[in-house]
Amino acid sequence: MAPSRSSGGIAAWGSYLPYWRLQRAAIGGVLGSGGGRGTRAVASFDEDTTTLGVEAARRALAVGPGAGAVQDLWLSTPDPAYLDKTSATTVHAALGLGRSAAAYDFAGSSRSAVGTLLGALGGAAAAGDSGRTTLTVVSDLRTGLAGSAEERDSGDAAAALVCAPEGAVAVLAGRGAASDEFLDRWRVPGEADSHVWEERFGEELYLPLAREAFAAALKDAGVAEGDVDHAVVTGLHARAVKAAAAGLGVRDGVLAPDLVGSVGNLGAAHAAVALCDVLERARPGQVVVVLSLADGADAFVLRTTEALAGAHQARAEAGIPSVADQVAAGRDDLSYASFLTWRGQLRREPPRRPDPERPGAPVVHRSESWKYGFVGSRCQVCGFRHMPPTRACLSCRAIDQMQPERLADVAGTVATFTIDHLAFSLSPPVVGVIVDFDGGGRYRCEITDVKASELAIGDRVTMTFRRVWTAQGVHNYFWKARPAIRPGDGSDGADGADGA
Amino acid sequence: MASRGIRDQVAVIGMGCTRFGELWDKGVDDLLTEAATDAVASAGVPLADIDAFWLGTMTSGICGVTLSRPLKIDYKPVTRVENYCATGSEALRNACYAVASGAYDVAMAIGVEKLKDTGYSGLTGVRPVGDGTDPGLSSPAAFSFLAPSYAHKYGVDRAQLKEVMSRIAFKNHANGARNPRAQFRKEVSMETIAKAPLVAGDLGVFDCSGVSDGAAAAIICRAEDAPRYCANPLYVKALAFVAGPAAGPIDPGYDYTTFEEVVRSAEDAYAQAGITDPRAQLAMAEVHDCFTPTELVLMEDLGFAARGTAWKEVLAGTFDRDGELPVNPDGGLKSFGHPIGASGLRMLFECWLQLRGEAPPERQIATVGPGRTLGLTHNLGGAPGEGVSFVGVVGTELG
Numbered sequence: 001m002a003p004s005r006s007s008g009g010i011a012a013w014g015s016y017l018p019y020w021r022l023q024r025a026a027i028g029g030v031l032g033s034g035g036g037r038g039t040r041a042v043a044s045f046d047e048d049t050t051t052l053g054v055e056a057a058r059r060a061l062a063v064g065p066g067a068g069a070v071q072d073l074w075l076s077t078p079d080p081a082y083l084d085k086t087s088a089t090t091v092h093a094a095l096g097l098g099r100s101a102a103a104y105d106f107a108g109s110s111r112s113a114v115g116t117l118l119g120a121l122g123g124a125a126a127a128g129d130s131g132r133t134t135l136t137v138v139s140d141l142r143t144g145l146a147g148s149a150e151e152r153d154s155g156d157a158a159a160a161l162v163c164a165p166e167g168a169v170a171v172l173a174g175r176g177a178a179s180d181e182f183l184d185r186w187r188v189p190g191e192a193d194s195h196v197w198e199e200r201f202g203e204e205l206y207l208p209l210a211r212e213a214f215a216a217a218l219k220d221a222g223v224a225e226g227d228v229d230h231a232v233v234t235g236l237h238a239r240a241v242k243a244a245a246a247g248l249g250v251r252d253g254v255l256a257p258d259l260v261g262s263v264g265n266l267g268a269a270h271a272a273v274a275l276c277d278v279l280e281r282a283r284p285g286q287v288v289v290v291l292s293l294a295d296g297a298d299a300f301v302l303r304t305t306e307a308l309a310g311a312h313q314a315r316a317e318a319g320i321p322s323v324a325d326q327v328a329a330g331r332d333d334l335s336y337a338s339f340l341t342w343r344g345q346l347r348r349e350p351p352r353r354p355d356p357e358r359p360g361a362p363v364v365h366r367s368e369s370w371k372y373g374f375v376g377s378r379c380q381v382c383g384f385r386h387m388p389p390t391r392a393c394l395s396c397r398a399i400d401q402m403q404p405e406r407l408a409d410v411a412g413t414v415a416t417f418t419i420d421h422l423a424f425s426l427s428p429p430v431v432g433v434i435v436d437f438d439g440g441g442r443y444r445c446e447i448t449d450v451k452a453s454e455l456a457i458g459d460r461v462t463m464t465f466r467r468v469w470t471a472q473g474v475h476n477y478f479w480k481a482r483p484a485i486r487p488g489d490g491s492d493g494a495d496g497a498d499g500a
Numbered sequence: 501m502a503s504r505g506i507r508d509q510v511a512v513i514g515m516g517c518t519r520f521g522e523l524w525d526k527g528v529d530d531l532l533t534e535a536a537t538d539a540v541a542s543a544g545v546p547l548a549d550i551d552a553f554w555l556g557t558m559t560s561g562i563c564g565v566t567l568s569r570p571l572k573i574d575y576k577p578v579t580r581v582e583n584y585c586a587t588g589s590e591a592l593r594n595a596c597y598a599v600a601s602g603a604y605d606v607a608m609a610i611g612v613e614k615l616k617d618t619g620y621s622g623l624t625g626v627r628p629v630g631d632g633t634d635p636g637l638s639s640p641a642a643f644s645f646l647a648p649s650y651a652h653k654y655g656v657d658r659a660q661l662k663e664v665m666s667r668i669a670f671k672n673h674a675n676g677a678r679n680p681r682a683q684f685r686k687e688v689s690m691e692t693i694a695k696a697p698l699v700a701g702d703l704g705v706f707d708c709s710g711v712s713d714g715a716a717a718a719i720i721c722r723a724e725d726a727p728r729y730c731a732n733p734l735y736v737k738a739l740a741f742v743a744g745p746a747a748g749p750i751d752p753g754y755d756y757t758t759f760e761e762v763v764r765s766a767e768d769a770y771a772q773a774g775i776t777d778p779r780a781q782l783a784m785a786e787v788h789d790c791f792t793p794t795e796l797v798l799m800e801d802l803g804f805a806a807r808g809t810a811w812k813e814v815l816a817g818t819f820d821r822d823g824e825l826p827v828n829p830d831g832g833l834k835s836f837g838h839p840i841g842a843s844g845l846r847m848l849f850e851c852w853l854q855l856r857g858e859a860p861p862e863r864q865i866a867t868v869g870p871g872r873t874l875g876l877t878h879n880l881g882g883a884p885g886e887g888v889s890f891v892g893v894v895g896t897e898l899g
Contacts, residue, residue, distance in 0.1 A: 352621040359632030367631040387750060388633070394747055416649055416756060418701035420641035422622055432637045434645065436752045444749040445635050457648075468632065476632035 008124035008131045009168030009302070012311065014059025015159045015276040015323050016052055017263055018043045019449040019482075021332035022339050024152050030336045031147045039332045040264035041155035045342040045427040046448055046466040049077040049139040050087045051477065052158035052269075054094040054465040057137050058409070059321070060160035061095060063314040065133055065167060070097050072123070072134040076106040076116040078268050079141050081467070081475055083189070090477060091137060093372030094465045096406055110185075110236060111294035113138040113268035118300060120163035121172040131165025140267035143343045144193045153238065155264025159272035169311045170279060170288060170302040173223070176216025178209040179296035185236055192343075199239055206240035207247070209297040214248060217289065217299035225249040229286035230278040232256045234270040235293030244293060262327050268294075275302075277323035280315075284308045321485055329485060331449075342427065353424050358474040369404065374463060374479045376441060377402035385441035407463070411484060412437040414459045419452045426469065433481050435461055447481040460484040503740070505772030506600040508898050511726035511733035512718050514543025517849040520714035520836040521683040528560045528614045529570035531715035535842075536571055536610055539717035543729050547571065550719070551604035553578040556591030556611035557841035559626055567610065584881030585788065586741070587611060588716065588844025589890035593739045595720050605725065610717035611846075613839030622711060623840075637700075639790070640708050642883035644701025646793035649756035654808040662702055664811040665792035666693040669706045671814075672789060672828050675821050676835020678863040683712040683837040707792040712837025716845035718852075723898065732856050734848075737874065738772035738893040740765040748885010761889035762801040762880060769891035770803070773874070778803045779825050782893075783872040784854055784865055786847035788880040789832040799827070802878060802891070826865045829854060844879045844890065851875035855896050873897050 021039035028035025043052060053075055061067045073095075075088035088103035097103075106112045120134035139158035144150030184202035187194045196202075210233075218224065231254050233245040238260070245255055256274050259266070266273050271292045278288055288302040315322075321329070340346035369375040370388045377389035380403050384395035387407065392399050412435040423430040433447045433455075447455065448466060461481040468476045516538025518531055526534075532555075540547050555567045555578060564578030583590040588611035595609035618624050622638060651661040670690050676682035688706060696704035719729075726733040744761040748754045766778075775781050787802065789795040799810035804825055805818070813819065819827035830836070830850040833843060853859040855868055855875050879890040 352619070353638075354618075354620055354624050356636070357627075357629070360629035363629055363631040367633065371631050371633050394745060394750060415752070416645055418637070418641045418644040419698070420637050420644075420700045422638035422640060422699055423636055430637065430641070432635060432641050434749070434756075440752070442750050442752045442754075444637075457652075468636075478633045 007168055007171065008126070008165040009121060009163065009171035010161050010279070011164035011167045011169060012060050012064025012162040013160065013276045013279055014056045014062070014320065015157065015273050015326065016056035016059065017041050017157050017323070017326040017330065018047055018052065019329070019331055020044055020334045021263070021330040022334050022336065023332050026336040027147065027152060034147050034152065036152055038261040039330065040152065041157055041266070041330065042334055042339055042342070043141050043156035044449060046468060046480070047141070048081050048467050048475070049079050049141050049158070050081045050090050051465050051467055052141065052156065053077070053137040053139040053160065054091050056139070056158035057091060057095055057135060057160040060135065060162050062318050062320055064311065065162055065164050067095055067097055069133045069164065070101050070135045070162070071132050073097060073101060073103040073137070074106060074116050074120060074134060075104070075137045075139065076113040076268065077139040078108060078110050080105060080107040090372065093368055094477070096373040096375070109295065110268040111296065111298070114271055114292045114294070114298045117161060117272060118175060118298070120161070124163035124165050124168070125172055133162065133164040136161045136163060138269045138272045140269040142267045146340060146345055148193060150194055153260065153265050155266045157263065157266040157269045157273050159269055159276050161272060167307055168305055169308040170304045173287070173301040173303045174217050174219070174221025175300040176213045176220055177296065177298050178212040180205060180209055184295070202237045203240045203243060206235070206237055206293050206297065207243055210240070210244035210291060210293055211247065213297035213299040214289070214291050217301050221301035223287055223301060226251060227287050228254055228289050230254060230256055230282055230288040232271060232274040232278060232290045234274060236265060236267060237293060238265065240293055244291065259327065263330070273323060279308070280322040280324065282308060338427070351422060351424060351428065353422065356424055356469050356471045356476070358471040359476050371478055373406055374408035375404050375406045378405045383440070385437070385439070387441050387443040407437060407441065408479065410437050410439060411460060411462050412481070414455065414457055414461060415442065416457055417447065417455055424469070431455065433461070435481050445479065445481055449482040503768050503772070505738055506596060507737050507772055508723050508735050509600040510596045510720050510736050511723045512736065512848070512852065512894065513721055513726050513730040513733050514539050514545065514719040515717065515849050515852045516542060517681060517716040517846055518714050519681045520712045520839060520846070522616045523713040524616065526713065528566070528612055531612050531614065531713060532567055532570050532610065535612065535715035535717040536608065539608065539610070539719050543719040545606060545719055545729060548574065550576070550606050550608045552576060552595070552598055552607045554591040554595040554607065554609050555580045556582070556587040556609070556844070557613055558582050558584065558587050560612055560614045560841065583888055585790065585838065585840055586844060586879035586881040586888050586890040587841045588846070589877065589879040589892060590741070590844070591841070592718060592845060592848060592892070593741060593890070596736050596739055599720050599722055605721060607720045608717055609720060609845060610715065611841035611844060612715035613841045614713045615711050615839055616713050639883065640700035640703050643791040643794055644703045645756045646797055646884055647702045650793065650797065653755060653757050654811070656811055658702070661811065662694060664796060664814050665702070665707050666690050667814050668789065668792040668795045669693045669834055671820055672832040672834035675829050675863070676831025679831050679835065682831045682835040683710050684835045703791055709790050709833035710837035712839055714836065714839040714842040714846065716842045716849050718845055718848055732896060734852055734855060734894040734896060735898055736892070737895050738769040738891070740768035740772060740891045741888065742768070743888045744886065746886035751885070754885050756884055758797060759801050759880060759884060759887070759889060761887055762798060762878070762891070765889040765891040766802050769893055773893040775874070775893065778876070781872065782825060782874050782876050783867040784826045784829055784851065785876040785878065786828055786830065786832070786850050787878040789828055789834050790838060790880065794880065795827070798878065802876070821863065821865060826867060829863065829865050844877060847877035848892070848894065851877060851894050855894070
C-alpha cells in the first residue's frame with residue numbers, strides 16, 4: 001500500500017434516519033397487490049431534505065472539529081426544498097455556524113452527492129495551509145407513485161461528513177470515475193416520481209462503468225482487491241448494484257450490509273449513510289472502498305487512521321446514535337394512509353380553520369438565531385433563562401443584561417402536555433408540550449415523532465429541527481420536541497398506526 | 501402610586517343586550533343598532549344626548565366609525581377599544597373613567613362581535629406578521645393544560661375532575677336554558693356532556709364555550725345625576741384590569757392551576773369596592789367560563805373557594821343558581837357563546853337584571869337582598885399564564 005497523501009480527510013460523521021418505517025406489506029394490504037417484505041424509512045410529515053440534513057449534521061458536529069471549525073457547508077440533494085433560494089443557508093443557520101462560513105447547494109442529480117463528498121475530501125487534503133474544513137451534507141427524500149417500486153424500495157435519510165485538514169479518521173487514498181450519457185432514471189423538475197428505462201439496459205451499461213471506476217480507484221490508491229476491508233456499493237439501479245458488488249473480487253464479509261431491506265434505498269444519501277455505518281464498525285488502519293453507480297460510476301478508497309478509535313469513544317460518550325442504532329429504533333407501524341398523506345398523495349379534509357399565514361421575511365430575519373438556531377437568552381444578573389430570548393428579564397426585571405445561549409442540544413422534561421384536535425396540522429392531532437429544559441428555562445412547543453397515547457409527564461425530550469408547515473410557497477422551519485432516543489428502542493408494530 | 505378606583509362616582513342607568521347566537525340574518529350594524537337603541541330606551545336618554553362612546557370589538561370593525569356610521573352619530577367622540585376577550589369590559593371601564601373625570605356627562609359603552617361570518621370553527625384572530633415560531637395551539641388546547649395540572653396538584657382523580665368539569669357545563673346550560681337571550685337554550689345531561697367528542701386534552705365539546713354573534717351596551721352617567729334618569733341605577737364599585745408579563749409559558753415555576761392576572765385584578769377590585777369576603781358579600785358573579793376548567797380555577801382565584809376546594813364546592817352546588825353564590829346565572833359563555841367585544845357587557849347586563857330584581861321570576865336568584873347588593877363581572881383574555889384580566893363590581897346602593 002502507498003502511504004496516505006495527507007493527514008486531511010473525514011474527521012467526523014453523522015447520519016440521520018427518520019423515526020418512521022412503512023412496512024412494505026402495508027402497501028399491498030391497501031392496494032391489493034405489490035408491497036413485499038421489510039420496511040422503508042419514512043420522513044415524517046414535518047421533515048424535508050433540509051431538516052433531514054440538519055439532523056445528520058448536528059450529529060457530525062457533536063464531536064470532532066465541531067461547528068466552529070466549519071469553513072464551507074455543502075448540501076447535496078436531488079430534492080431541494082427551494083429552487084433559486086439556497087437551502088444550505090437554512091442548514092447553516094440551524095447549526096449556528098459562523099457568519100463567515102460559506103453555504104452552497106449541489107442539487108439535482110443523485111450523482112452530485114458523491115461528487116460533493118469527493119470535492120470536500122479534496123479540499124481537506126489540499127497541500128500546505130490551503131486545506132479547507134468542509135461540512136458535507138447529503139440528503140434525500142424519495143417517494144414515487146402509489147404502488148410503484150420506487151415507493152416500495154426507497155427510503156429517506158441524510159448523512160453528514162466533516163472533511164478537515166487535521167484529525168482525520170479516514171483519509172482519501174485514491175479515486176476513480178467513469179462517465180457515460182444514457183437514460184436510466186430521470187424526472188423533470190416538479191415531478192415527484194422518477195421514470196426508469198428498461199432495467200436490463202441500464203444494468204448492461206453500469207457493469208463495465210463500475211468495473212472501470214473501481215479498478216481505477218484501487219490503482220490510484222495502490223491497493224489490490226484483497227486489501228479491501230470494507231466495500232460499499234450503492235446506486236438506485238438495484239440489479240446493477242447487486243451484480244457490480246458480486247463482481248468486485250473482494251474477500252468474503254467485506255461487503256457492507258445491505259440497508260435496503262430495513263430502511264430502503266436511500267438514493268443520493270445511500271453511499272454516505274453506508275459509509276457512516278462502515279466508519280462505525282471499522283478499525284484503524286483499514287481500507288474502505290465506496291463504489292456508487294449513478295450516470296456512470298464513482299469509486300474512492302479511504303484508509304482509516306489511528307484517530308478512529310478516539311472518535312468511537314467520543315461518539316459513545318456523547319450518545320450519538322449509529323446507523324445500526326437507528327435502523328433498530330425505527331417505528332414500523334405507520335399506516336399506508338398516513339404515508340400517502342404525508343407525501344401529499346392523499347388529500348385529506350382539513351380542519352375548519354384558517355390556513356396558516358406565511359411568516360414575514362423581515363420578522364424571520366430578526367429572529368434568525370431563535371427560529372433557526374434555537375438560541376435563547378440567560379440573564380447575567382440573576383441567571384434566569386428565557387425562551388424565546390427577551391431583553392427584559394422575567395425574574396429580576398433587568399433590561400438588556402442577556403447572554404445568548406444555544407439550547408438546541410439541551411434536553412428537557414415534559415412538564416405537561418395536551419392533545420389538540422382543533423389546531424392545523426398535516427398530521428393531526430397536534431400534541432403540545434410544556435418542556436422544562438435541563439439547566440433552566442421552559443418552552444411550550446409541539447412534539448413530534450410520538451404517539452400521544454404513549455406520552456407521559458416526566459418523559460425526556462430533545463429538540464429537532466422541522467418544517468412546521470408551508471404557506472404560500474414559504475417553508476416555515478422551527479424546532480419541535482421529540483422523545484429522547486433511548487438505545488434499543490424499537491417497535492413490535494402490534495398496535496394500529498395513528499401517526500396521521 | 502396606587503390604584504384608587506372610582507367607587508360610587510358613576511352609575512349605569514340603562515342597558516341593552518341582543519339575543520346571542522348564530523345570527524345569520526344580522527350584521528354588525530344591526531347588532532350595534534339594536535343594543536344601542538335598547539340601551540338608550542332603557543335609560544330614557546335620546547341618542548343625541550350621549551356625549552361620548554366607547555366601542556369594544558376585536559375583529560368586527562376598526563375605528564369609531566364602526567359605530568358612528570350605522571347610528572349616524574353626529575360628530576361625537578367614538579373610541580374603539582380592544583383588549584382580547586376582556587374587550588367589552590374595557591369599553592365599560594373607559595367610558596366610566598371618562599364620566600368620572602368630568603369630561604362628559606353621559607357616555608355609552610357598547611360591545612359587539614360578529615364571529616359567525618368567517619366560516620371557521622372556534623375563534624380566529626387577526627395577528628401581526630410573525631416569524632412562524634408560535635406553537636399554534638388552539639385556545640381549548642391552551643386551557644386544557646389546567647385540568648390535569650389541577651387534578652395532579654390537589655390529588656383529584658382525573659375521572660372525578662371530568663365530572664367536576666361536566667358539572668360546571670351542566671349548571672351553566674341549565675341556567676342558559678331559562679334565558680331567552682342565550683345561544684343555547686337547552687339543558688344538557690351530565691352524561692351527554694361527559695361523553696362528547698374531545699376537542700383538546702380532557703376537554704370535550706361541551707367543556708368549551710360556543711361561537712356566536714351578539715352585542716350589548718350600557719349608558720353611564722355621574723352617580724349624583726343617576727336619579728334623574730333611573731330610579732334604581734347600578735353604581736360602579738370597582739373596575740380593575742391587569743395585563744401580566746406572560747410568564748406562564750416560560751416560567752418553570754408556573755403550574756397551570758391559577759391565573760395570577762385574575763388574582764391580582766380581584767385583589768384590586770375588592771380593595772376598590774371594600775369587599776373583604778367576596779363569597780358572602782357578593783350576591784352573584786358572572787365569570788369568564790370560556791372552558792369548564794377555567795371556571796373551576798376562577799372560583800379559587802376570585803376568592804370564592806379556598807385553594808384546592810373549588811372542585812368540591814362545584815359538586816356540592818355552591819355556585820348553582822340556587823346555591824350559596826350563584827355563578828353565571830344567565831348561563832355564562834357556555835350558553836351565550838363568546839362574541840368577544842360583547843361578553844363583558846353581557847355579564848354586566850345580567851347584574852343589571854338580577855340585582856335590580858328585573859330578571860324573570862323563573863330565573864331570578866334568591867341571594868339578592870339586604871346586605872347582599874353586589875354583583876361581580878370577570879373577563880379573562882389570552883391563555884393561562886399569559887393574558888389580561890378584568891374584575892368589576894357593581895351594586896344597587898351607594899356607600
